[in-house]
Amino acid sequence: MFRSSGGLDAILQRPEKRPQPRWWNLMFSNPTRGLAQLLYDARSIQPRDHANPVTVVCISDTHNYKPKVPDGDLLLHAGDLTQAGSLQEVSEMLAWLRSLPHPHKVVIAGNHDFALQSEERDKLDWGDILYLQQSSTSIKFKNGRILNIYGSPWSRKLGNWAFEYTPHQDLWTDNSPLEADVFITHMPPRYHLDIDGYGEQRLLAELWRVRPRLHIFGHVHGGYGLEVLAYDNFTAAYESIRRNTGGIGSVFQMFYLYLGYLFSSKATRNAIPRTTLVNAAIIGGLRDDQRREPITVDI
Template sequence: MPFSLFYASDSPFEPPSILGLLLRTPLRFAVYVTYHFLTSLRTTPAPLSAPPVRVVCVSDTHNLKQNIPDGDVLIHAGDLTNGGSLSELQAQIDWLNSLPHQHKVAIAGNHDTYLDPRSRRTLAEEHRNGKLDWRDIHYLQHSSVTLRVPNTKAGSNGHASTHSRRLKIYGAPQIPECGGPEHAFQYQRGRDAFTDTVPRDVDILVTHTPPKWHRDLPLRSGLGCEYLNREVRRVRPALHVFGHVHVEAGKEVAWWDESQKAYEKAMARPVRGLIRGLFDVGMWFQIVLVAFWGVRNVLWDRVWCGEEKGTIMVNAGLMKGNTGRLGNKVRFVDI
């Protein structure tokens, strides 16, 4: 998480300062650092096939373009545009179609106004009349697609054999409300818009919002969705791609274990201020659990070579914070 030392913006999209965290919620800061440090010591889940399928993950391009590395599957997790007009969307679609990836998948973000019939009404008439030509892009809106990716493997006899790898991808654009009626696919914060919506056999989940507490802004109130987090825990896909919170771009692994449960419970506890916070017995208990299970899991992984099935979570936002320019690293995952 990109902390600043002293300065903190009032914007919910910006990270708080370290000084502010120490004065307002020191134990939450401690549990955040402990959990992410111990999780970072574990090995990334092994690819499901050899050779693996390379998935290139992008999001939040906001009308702009950036060099994209090659791969088997390209996923755009929403906010293709800034104003959401028909012409802006078509320009980004044409750019994505010009890229060499064999398979391309896209969903909408809250800035992609035209794609939601409710927010489309806020556009001027000349920006909302017409049709989009998605061409080779699979546009997902509460729907899924099954891709067949050729997978060439060298045999022991020196001859290569080609098989087809199946990947099921589900995409959903809805986000907790964060703006006016011009923003697409919003629902009232606190409302359950995800439970039992994702098929159990999904390999890759694509949403625009983060799951609460993961590649989100957990040391503020968080912009992600707690119901999405529960749904990802239920389905446990190999990969979850999202965006929306630019400053949290990056990759982490959710292991769905006791350490993660304790971390999420700690993050959900109310902020009590410096003095009351330091005497929050429940928070201290969660810190102990995060540390105990975190160390145990690192030893199981690194010393005893135990294998666990986790979900790789990628916040694929390319927008550099709220600067209006791209610059974040393009993430890719081999699965």
């Protein structure tokens, strides 16, 4: 059931296999973008604190691997549970997830999870696992908090895989509820933890519209990590440079706004709306030979 997208070489050279370029790699080839990346990386905005937090454990792209998972209130898996996507593989991964002690578990599919694209998924034992497929759920936690969670498995077409869409299809615009606190998608948003702009622009626009507290994704293995997306003019200028619609003037704008941020009060900084982004791809490396740790966040 494993589908090839054009042979081993094509698989190994997919964008999600390449390392993340940093500002010093860009200074000679694209100095405008290099300076923008330097400024963007320098402004380190922290996730927003909550007096009554929910601990969320984030994993994605396990590809049949079963990592050691820390405790938490909510376990999220952002797709690619399996490698070949057979019913047996999915069943084994669900059995592993069911065995974990987390009181709440939410899963979406990824492009490797073929069995979840057919009616075969109804034959599976989901137990205490909630499965989302371009749908939402609300979960109440023991501390009284309620989180609204939206999940979508779709990723841009890259061969002959599951849950894919063509670049001309728009599966994102106005498709998620405004009250969503958490996004789980397999596809990353563009320009953020996505390796050189491989992510989805319309998903990024949807983040700006909804502004959830947390967005977990995977798919692009090399983008593993955590970033805080701030919804302000500084980030807008950075993204315009990444889109090639902003030039050196946008770099000067970023520099001016960065200085303003450095001298701003704590209250002003805390007032900036933001989303914690997590690329939770467990499997990584050029030949998928790395095993990363789950990422835990409090929201």
